[in-house]
Amino acid sequence: MTITHPVAQLTAEAYPKVKRNPDFKVLDSADLAYFRSILSNDEIINSQAPEELASFNQDWMKKYRGQSNLILLPNSTDKVSKIMKYCNDKKLAVVPQGGNTDLVGASVPVFDEIVLSLRNMNKVRDFDPVSGTFKCDAGVIMRDAHKFLHDHDHIFPLDLPSRNNCQVGGVVSTNAGGLNFLRYGSLHGNVLGLEVVLPNGEIISNINALRKDNTGYDLKQLFIGAEGTIGVITGVSIVAAAKPKALNAVFFGIEDFDTVQKLFVKAKSELSEIxxxxxFMDRGSIECTIEYLTDLPFPLENQHNFYVLIETSGSNKRHDDEKLTAFLKDTIDSKLISEGMMAKDKADYDRLWTWRKSVPTACNSYGGMYKYDMSLQLKDLYSVSAAVTERLNAAGLIGDAPKPIVKSCGYGHVGDGNIHLNIAVREFTKQIEDLLEPFVYEYIASKKGSISAEHGIGFHKRGKLHYTRSDIEIRFMKDIKHHYDPNGILNPYKYI
Known part of the structure; x- marks a missing residue:
């Protein structure tokens, strides 16, 4: 039977060493009166609606839960500015929140911080089909951004399994990487400009920035990946890519990770521009997904230790399919792969991607999940998963039962050296956590990797930057935080 945890333990109780900052004011009736003076009833949720409050207080993984009694949902940048100025003057702590699909506890309160939701700022501001420049409010859901651009023969240069819930401002604030990083690169390269409200209420904007502008510091880069700790992103300008005229995918079964690497080298050489x-996905992640997708037939006949999904996108379907067919035939003839399936049509293509996109949710449905995302050199990419699996197995936690206490699942983006390590568990325990941490971080540090490839730091990885960053880099980050947010009211207890 699948065990679920609909309500997480209060973060303050689960982590008693983290103390509420006594300098922060406790919300009172005068504060609520002020917010009511600038916001409509539809822009405020308080303790009179406890069920609605609960959804903003708990993270997607059901691991962290705050105690906020006030959710503000302004519908304009001007209102965000007034909220931040007031909170800064009164020293009321604030947590900016997008779609709340964050995976490191960055978008929910730890104590009683006010939640500032961008949900009501959800308008497309402008689109230039000549340059591909797309401007929108931060609260636009990624799914809607994709649909708008698709209707205008373009695509948003980022895609995530959480696209139906995550918001554009949120993915920029966390510098999400996603499934098409290999082709379109990071948000640091695709975001042209931002509109940001600073903690003191000032609005800084370069949302009308050009593709090339070499005048002074590129300030927008500070806010990309800052997780709402130095400003609230309210508007985004981003370069949309032209919509591919042809998409296809192939799904492989492979026996070892060395072969995964060889296949990647071959794909770069022979598929190159498309x-x-x-x-890639390992056996554990696919086994979880098979249990989860009970009504969807698995595309391959046999079990394998690793699986790879390759996507091509280009401007000529006949040309692309010919290249992919030749690539598939050659990999089979050379015995580089054990088994493979190429999508015959759009329905097949969607089904193959379902097996990859469903992995995170499938792992989470196991009961609970310890989730890590890391960057490593490609030769070391899967070694962290193997090391953690060996450690859990030695403790007798994995075993051979049909549904063991712990299941190790490794998957990720080979093209950018990013592995997601999910430890699916029936319940969160101190024993499992002690086996994982700090072992995972120490292992990554020993390989000169990054403890966060795309999920960020948040609450989960607070105090762990030293595994990846030098003392001087951390000092610079703290200086930036203090400069922009001297009262420390924005997303406290996290990041640095």
Whole structure:
């Protein structure tokens, strides 16, 4: 039986060493009166609606839960500015929140911080089909951004399994990487400009920035990946890519990770300009997904230790399919792969991607999940998963039962050296956590990797930057935080 945890333990109780900052004011009736003076009833949720409050207080993984009694949902940048100025003057702590699909506890309160939701700022501001420049409010859901651009023969240069819930401002604030990083690169390269409200209420904007502008510091880069700790992103300008005229995918079964690497080298060489994604999944992650997708037939006949999904996108379907067919035939003839399936049509293509996109949710449905995302050199990419699996197995936690206490699942983006390590568990325990941490971080540090490839730091990885960053880099980050937010009211207890 699948065990679920609909309500997480209060973060303050689960982590008693983290103390509420006594300098922060406790919300009172005068504060509520002020917010009511600038916001409509539809822009405020308080303790009179406890069920609605609960959804903003708990993270997607059901691991962290705050105690906020006030959710503010302003519908304009001007209102965000007034909220931040007031909170800064009164020293009321604030947590900016997008779609709340964050995976490191960055978008929910730890104590009683006010939640500032961007949900009501959800308008497309402008689109230029000549340059591909797309401007929107921060609260636009990624799914809607994709649909708008698709209707205008373009695509948003980022895609995530959480696209139905995550918001554009949120993915920029966390510098999400996603499934098409290999083709379109990071948000640091695709975001042209931002509109940001600073903690003191000032509005800084370069949302009308050009593709090339070499005048002074590129300030927008500070806010990309800052997780709402130095400003609230309210508007985004981003370069949309032209919509591919042809998409296809192939799904492989492979026996070892060395072969995964060889296949990647071959794909880069032979598919080159049309290669848009190269995703891998290990046996554990696919076994979880098979249990989860009970009504969807698995595309391959046999079990394998690793699986790879390759996507191509280009401008000529006949040309692309010929290249992919030749690539598939050659990999089979050379015995580089054990088994493979190429999508015959759009329905097949969607089904193959379902097996990759469903992995995170499938792992989470196991009961609970310890989730890590890391960057490593490609030769070391899967070694962290193997090391953690060996450690859990030695403790007798994995075993051979049909549904053991712990299941180790490794998957990720080979093209950018990013592995997601999910430890699916029936319940969160101190024993499992002690086996994982700090072992995972120490292992990554020993390989000169990054403890966060795309999920960020948040609450989960607070105090752990030293595994990846030098003392001087951390000092610079703290200086930036203090400069922009001297009262420390924005997303406290996290990041640095």
């Amino acid at each position: 290669l848009s994604a190269f995703e």
